[in-house]
Amino acid sequence: MAKTALVIGGSKGIGQATVEKFLQAGYKVGFSYNSTIPEFHKQYPTDSVFASPCNVTQEEQIKSFLKEFKEFSANQIDVFVYNTGITIDNLTVSTSTEDYDKVMDTNLRGAWIYLREVGHLMFFRRRGRMFFVSSVSASRGGRGQLSYAASKAGLEALVRVGAQEFSRVGVLVNGIAPGIIETDMTKNIMSYLKDNQKNDALFDRIAMRRVGQPLEVANLIHALSQDEITYMTGQTIHIDGGYML
């Protein structure tokens, strides 16, 4: 029987690359999205991919999305990826409570609900791999990124606690912390730097002197979900081309 993977926030960027990576590896894959109506998955057989809208800030939507996905996958989730994340950058003094709450609800509260719901299922199957996509911002902060950095730092704590609660039965819980990856999330800053010939200032910070691509993150998640990875849990792995060195 094919293994199944579930990617939350799979309509574009790192999430889309992860969905396609697992589909190409022969998994049955489900993914959710919020406002982007995806088309890319239509090139894959309909019995191998399940796509449905689900806003992670709405608990009832999460529960009905999972119910539908479990029907598609016959209650099986081998790999779970919480990839959803947003930024609303602003200096602390100019940030509204509403914006702060939106970032925390999307990046952290949604992840917690999925940890509980999917962790429960994996716990009773006594197997599974869970990945939560964090960011280098969790460790280094970033001017104007208080809500984002705090949500990702919270996500890394969630990973440690999740590992302590679920790993005893073989459910491994880990985080993935990308550096700067070329997606819609970074396109404004990338084009600003390019237009102002400031790319060098950015690349000076990155040992590999380039930004990363979504597939490079997807490849890491796929590699860490392999059966031979059996003794790593509660960790958050940086994938940043040497940005944090």
Ligand SMILES: NC(=O)c1ccc[n+]([C@@H]2O[C@H](COP(=O)([O-])OP(=O)(O)OC[C@H]3O[C@@H](n4cnc5c(N)ncnc54)[C@H](OP(=O)(O)O)[C@@H]3O)[C@@H](O)[C@H]2O)c1
């Ligand atoms: N790109 C980077 O440089 C970078 C660096 C470090 C960490 N990360 C992290 O990597 C992850 C993916 O980032 P990305 O750059 O690929 O971003 P992206 O292209 O903006 O994709 C974000 C994904 O999250 C989904 N999403 C957003 N709000 C949602 C909500 N309320 N409910 C459900 N889904 C929602 C989006 O769906 P819709 O499009 O349908 O709204 C989309 O599928 C995020 O957690 C981000 O924080 C990215």
